[in-house]
Amino acid sequence: QVQLVESGGGLVQAGGSLRLSCAASGRTFSNAAMGWFRRAPGKEREFVAAINWTGGSRNYVDSVKGRFTISRDNAKSTLYLQMNSLKPEDTAVYYCAARRHWVWTQNPAEYDVWGQGTQVTVSS
Numbered sequence: 001q002v003q004l005v006e007s008g009g010g011l012v013q014a015g016g017s018l019r020l021s022c023a024a025s026g027r028t029f030s031n032a033a034m035g036w037f038r039r040a041p042g043k044e045r046e047f048v049a050a051i052n053w054t055g056g057s058r059n060y061v062d063s064v065k066g067r068f069t070i071s072r073d074n075a076k077s078t079l080y081l082q083m084n085s086l087k088p089e090d091t092a093v094y095y096c097a098a099r100r101h102w103v104w105t106q107n108p109a110e111y112d113v114w115g116q117g118t119q120v121t122v123s124s
Contacts, residue, residue: 001026001027001113002024002025002026002027002032002098002112002113003024003025003026003113004022004023004024004096004097004098004113004114004115005022005023005025005115005116006020006021006022006094006095006096006115006116006117006118007020007021007022007023007118008020008021008118009094009118009119009120010119010120010121011121011122011123012086012120012121012122012123013122013123014086014087014088014122014123014124015085015086016086016122017082017083017084017085017086018083018086018120019080019081019082019083020036020080020081020083020094020096020118020120021078021079021080022034022036022078022079022080022081022096022115023076023077023078024077024078024079024098025077031053031102032053032098032099032100032101032102033050033051033052033053033098033099033101033102033103033104033105034050034051034053034070034072034079034096034097034098034099034104035047035048035049035050035051035096035097035098035099035104035105035106035108035111036048036049036050036070036079036081036094036095036096036097037094037095037096037097037108038090038092038093038094038095038120039092039093039095039117040089040091040092041091041092043092045095045108046061046092047061047106047107047108048060048061048064048068048081048094049061049064049068049070049081050070050104050105050106051070051071051072051079051104052102052103052104053074053102054102055071055072055074057103057104058070058104059104059106061106063089064083064090067083067084067085067086068081068082068083068084069081069082069084070082079096081094081096083120086120086122087122088122088123088124089122090120090122091120091121091122092120093117093118093119093120094117094118094119094120095114095115095116095117096114096115097111097112097113097114097115098111098112098113099111099112099113100112
């Protein structure tokens with residue numbers, strides 16, 4: 001069983017940057033597609049970005065395209081989310097997730113393992 005631990009969240013001013021990390025442990029990580037999701041206060045969980053197991057295919061929600069970049073280092077079993085030009089509406093708890101398939105999906109129900117989340121707060 002893969003275990004995921006997020007880090008890198010915090011408080012940042014609008015226009016600033018953060019890099020989230022998601023460290024995986026346990027069973028193999030390199031064959032799993034990975035994703036980032038977020039949940040803002042009072043809102044449903046939202047897909048943010050996903051990446052296949054090779055890193056060659058990535059997908060983003062429209063609201064973060066051009067600002068966020070998802071990447072992974074399979075040698076380090078770590079997933080990243082570089083977030084630039086942050087906006088107050090990016091404020092949320094961010095979760096990483098892994099699925100037992102090499103292709104990404106935007107559907108959270110198709111992910112098998114979740115981290116505990118890391119808070120990102122963007123002040124205006």
